[in-house]
Amino acid sequence: MSENNKKEITKDNINKFLIDYFFWINLFIILVILLLGIWFFIIPEYQNIFNKSVNSKVKMEEQYLEKSKNLAEIEGLISAYNNVSEKDKEKILTIIPDKAGIEDLIQEIEVISKKSGLILESIKVTEVENKDSSRASYYYQPEKEENNKKLPSGVGAIKIDIKLVGTDYLSLRELLKAIENHMRLFDIDNINFDPDKEVTSLEITTYYIKGEN
Numbered sequence: 001m002s003e004n005n006k007k008e009i010t011k012d013n014i015n016k017f018l019i020d021y022f023f024w025i026n027l028f029i030i031l032v033i034l035l036l037g038i039w040f041f042i043i044p045e046y047q048n049i050f051n052k053s054v055n056s057k058v059k060m061e062e063q064y065l066e067k068s069k070n071l072a073e074i075e076g077l078i079s080a081y082n083n084v085s086e087k088d089k090e091k092i093l094t095i096i097p098d099k100a101g102i103e104d105l106i107q108e109i110e111v112i113s114k115k116s117g118l119i120l121e122s123i124k125v126t127e128v129e130n131k132d133s134s135r136a137s138y139y140y141q142p143e144k145e146e147n148n149k150k151l152p153s154g155v156g157a158i159k160i161d162i163k164l165v166g167t168d169y170l171s172l173r174e175l176l177k178a179i180e181n182h183m184r185l186f187d188i189d190n191i192n193f194d195p196d197k198e199v200t201s202l203e204i205t206t207y208y209i210k211g212e213n
Contacts, residue, residue, distance in 0.1 A: 101208070102125050102127075102158070105125060105158065105160070105184075105206065106123060106125060108182070108184065109123055109160065109162060110123075112175065112178045112179060112182065113162075113164060113175070115174075115178060116171050116174040116175040116178055117166070117171045117174070118164040118165070118166055118167060118171055118175060118200075119164065119165045119166050120162060120163075120164060121163045121164065121165050122162065122163045123160065123161070123162045123163075124160070124161040124162075125158060125159070125160050126158070126159045126160075126161075127156060127157070127158055127159075128157050128158070128159050128205075154209060154210050155207055155208070155209060155210065156207065156208050156209075156210045157205055157206070157207055157208075158205065158206050158207070158208065159203065159204075159205055160202075160203070160204040160205070160206065161201070161202070161203055161204075162201070162202050162204070163199065163200070163201050164199070164200045164201075164202070165198060165199055166198055167193065167195075167198050167199060167200040168195070168198060169195070172193060172200060175200075176188070179204070184206060185206060185207055186204050186205070186206050187204065187205045187206070188202065188203075188204055189203040189204065189205055190202070190203040191203075
C-alpha cells in the first residue's frame with residue numbers, strides 16, 4: 001500500500017470519527033465553554049455579591065448596636081432625671097432658670113453690689129444669642145475664648161453691663177467672691193477697674209433655658 005493511500009485512509013477515518021461523534025464533540029466543547037464561563041465570570045461575580053452582602057450585614061449590625069447604645073443612654077438619662085427629687089430640680093432651675101427673669105436679675109445684681117459695699121451706678125441687661133468673650137483690661141483676665149461662641153440648643157444668654165463706684169481692692173474681691181458663689185450661673189467676661197477713680201465696669205453673662213417667659 002502506497003503512502004498516499006495510507007494518508008487517504010487515515011483522513012477518511014478521521015472524517016468518519018468526526019461524523020459519528022459530531023454531537024458528542026460539540027457537546028463537550030459547549031460544556032468546556034460553559035465551565036470556563038462559570039469559573040471566570042459567574043463565580044467571581046457571585047463571590048463579589050456575597051462579599052457585599054456580608055459587608056452590608058456587618059454594617060447594619062454595627063448601626064443597630066450603635067442605635068441600641070444611644071437608646072440605652074437616652075433611657076438612662078430619662079431614668080436619672082425621673083429619679084431627681086423636686087428639690088434638686090428647683091436647685092437646677094436656680095442655677096439656670098427656665099426664663100430670662102430680667103427684673104429678678106437686676107434685683108439680684110443690686111443685692112450683690114450692696115452686700116459688697118458698692119454703689120450700683122448703672123446697669124444694662126441685654127438678651128443675646130451668642131456669648132462674647134474678651135480679655136479683661138485690668139486686674140482680671142479670664143482665659144481667651146473664641147468670640148461669638150454658639151450656645152447649646154434651647155439655651156439663651158443675657159449680657160449684663162454694670163458700673164460700680166466706691167470700689168477698692170477689698171470690695172472688688174468681695175464682689176467677685178459673691179458673684180462666684182451666687183446660686184445662679186454667672187460668667188465674668190470683662191473687668192475694668194480704675195483704682196484712682198474707684199470705679200469698676202463689669203461685663204457678665206448669665207444663662208437661662210428658653211421657654212415661655
